[in-house]
Amino acid sequence: MESVTMSSGRSLNEVLRSHEQWLDGAGTAFRAILDRETLNGLTLGALNLRGAILRGVALLDCDLSGSDLSDAIIDGAGFERAILSNSDLSSAQISEANFAFCWMPACQLTDARLRGTNFQKANLRGGRMQGALIEGCKFRGAELSESALHQTRISVSDFSECDLHKAQFLRAQLTVCRFVGAQGAGANFGHAVLKSCDFARSDLTGAQLTYADLTGSEFDRSGMHDCDLRQADLKNVKFGQADLSYARFRGANLAAADLRGADLTGAQELIPAQLAQARTDERTILPNGSRGPYSRISGAERPAVVIPR
16 A cells, blocks of 8 residues: 555554554554545555544545445545445445445445435446435446345435446335436346336336336336336336336236326236226327227237237
8 A cells, every 4th residue: 555644644554553453442542534635546455444434535546446444434525436346335324425437346335324425427336235225316327237226225316327237126215216218127126115216218128126116106218128017006107108018017006007108019917907097098009009098898908919920
């Protein structure tokens, strides 16, 4: 690690040694507190800052690969373009920080508390965020493919244009979040609660939404080909001009769901009572390939049988 002198006159190495002793319970040692220090562009390596306090510290373009920041308090810190791959921020309390354009694949954020923090275009591929609390954060354009977000609680956050390919949101709770233009093919939202979320123009091809509660959410012009919506609560959901071809709907609640202009070609396991509760119009393509609006006695809920050549 590079030799760095802090504003207090102590070296960073001294601060870190004292922090290690503090973690071990030494009565004469001190917890690491980095307050408004400027450490931009340094190769710092795998630091042990578990339980440290970072306030207003600038770590732009730093290499912190493999660092331990678990249980840390990070307030107003700047990590833009930093390298945090394989770092551990589990159970950290992070507020008003900036991780824009960070390289942090396989980063651990399990049980972290994230508030007002910016992850725009950060690479979090394969990250683990199970049980995290995320409030008012920006992930716009971030790489979150194959990330684990099981049982997260997320509110008023922006995931627009994110890569969510094969991301796992099992039993997550999301409220008033934006996923506009997100790429979520193969993502898993099974048993999740997504209240008043906006997935307009997103790609959810083959996504799993079984038993999910999507009440009041929007999927206008989204690609949901081959989506699994069995037993999902789709009450008041907007699917205007969405591609729902070959999606599965067994047991789904479609009360007041807006299917005007949606493509339901080949949609599976629908029954008349379901479609009769939804809103369809002359632009709706029904499961048998005919145009709507749907009539309960038409049989159009049954997908057309394709005879092999």
